[in-house]
Amino acid sequence: MMLQGKELILATKPFAQEIRYKSWIYTVSTLLLLLLSLAGALLLPHFLLQLACSVLAGLLIVRMFVIYHDHQHHTILHRSPLANAIMTVFGVYVLAPTSIWKRSHDHHHKHNSKLFSADIGSYPVFTRKKFLSLAPARQRAYLATRHPLTITFGYLSMFLLGMCLKSFLSSPRKHLDALLALVLHISVSVAVLLLLDWQSWLLFIFIPFFIACGIGAYLFYAQHNFPGVSFNSNEDWCYHEAALLSSSYIKMHPVMAWFTGNIGYHHIHHLNARIPFYRLPEAMKAIPALQQPKTTSLRFRDIRACFRLKVWDVETQQMAGVK
Numbered sequence: 001m002m003l004q005g006k007e008l009i010l011a012t013k014p015f016a017q018e019i020r021y022k023s024w025i026y027t028v029s030t031l032l033l034l035l036l037s038l039a040g041a042l043l044l045p046h047f048l049l050q051l052a053c054s055v056l057a058g059l060l061i062v063r064m065f066v067i068y069h070d071h072q073h074h075t076i077l078h079r080s081p082l083a084n085a086i087m088t089v090f091g092v093y094v095l096a097p098t099s100i101w102k103r104s105h106d107h108h109h110k111h112n113s114k115l116f117s118a119d120i121g122s123y124p125v126f127t128r129k130k131f132l133s134l135a136p137a138r139q140r141a142y143l144a145t146r147h148p149l150t151i152t153f154g155y156l157s158m159f160l161l162g163m164c165l166k167s168f169l170s171s172p173r174k175h176l177d178a179l180l181a182l183v184l185h186i187s188v189s190v191a192v193l194l195l196l197d198w199q200s201w202l203l204f205i206f207i208p209f210f211i212a213c214g215i216g217a218y219l220f221y222a223q224h225n226f227p228g229v230s231f232n233s234n235e236d237w238c239y240h241e242a243a244l245l246s247s248s249y250i251k252m253h254p255v256m257a258w259f260t261g262n263i264g265y266h267h268i269h270h271l272n273a274r275i276p277f278y279r280l281p282e283a284m285k286a287i288p289a290l291q292q293p294k295t296t297s298l299r300f301r302d303i304r305a306c307f308r309l310k311v312w313d314v315e316t317q318q319m320a321g322v323k
Contacts, residue, residue: 055211
């Protein structure tokens with residue numbers, strides 16, 4: 001008999017134990033590789049080598065973001081003043097300061113897959129009926145948030161504008177770190193352009209952030225917007241079912257799984273967010289109930305299938321297009 005509910009969550013508890021030295025090794029090694037790749041993007045003698053370092057930096061930002069994400073869950077390096085300082089600086093650097101990320105992401109975990117209350121820290125999901133009742137301008141705005149170009153350009157749409165500018169304007173006192181992130185990012189960009197050149201800005205800032213933010217925005221989308229996903233009205237919501245039925249397992253090549261910090265094991269992460277990223281595969285291997293998740297992948301056909309999903313159809317109980 002497969003474990004369910006509370007028993008399944010309790011079965012994951014042995015894996016929700018941090019191995020402290022591993023957390024430090026993965027954090028420090030990822031940071032060092034990121035700093036070296038950014039230095040290489042500026043200092044190496046040949047453009048192709050610089051470009052390779054720039055792309056590598058973008059991928060390493062993704063990995064470091066997952067480490068930051070685990071720290072914000074108090075999953076790794078909790079109560080370490082040094083780790084707190086590192087992660088605070090990284091949050092500002094990556095345009096997802098702690099005041100914004102933790103509040104919105106904690107809300108997302110508590111309300112994942114709830115219709116009408118899951119769009120803080122997530123992509124909004126409307127029923128077909130609600131979507132059709134909206135004025136055309138609101139329909140376009142809703143569809144724009146889920147458009148492939150919006151997600152591809154997550155650097156601008158999700159991070160610069162959404163995480164930083166929108167959060168600061170909505171609550172300046174709460175989100176001063178958002179203003180700090182914006183000012184520092186723009187200042188560094190201008191300094192690189194004035195003191196060096198446009199190519200240095202492209203390699204040191206634009207390409208790494210474009211890659212990292214685009215991948216991050218898509219992963220966050222595909223983790224909860226995929227064929228077979230389930231959504232529920234608030235009164236019918238169940239925590240463990242939301243984790244297993246509304247969060248995907250994204251199949252990846254081992255190299256990409258390393259760069260994304262195993263975030264593809266998202267059904268397990270939502271079941272127990274205290275499992276460190278490096279123990280998620282271990283938990284899946286040990287618990288049969290976690291081994292038949294709803295899946296997607298980074299193949300083109302699966303990405304296209306995810307992007308086709310726009311609204312929740314109450315009658316068929318599935319995500320569908322608007323037509």
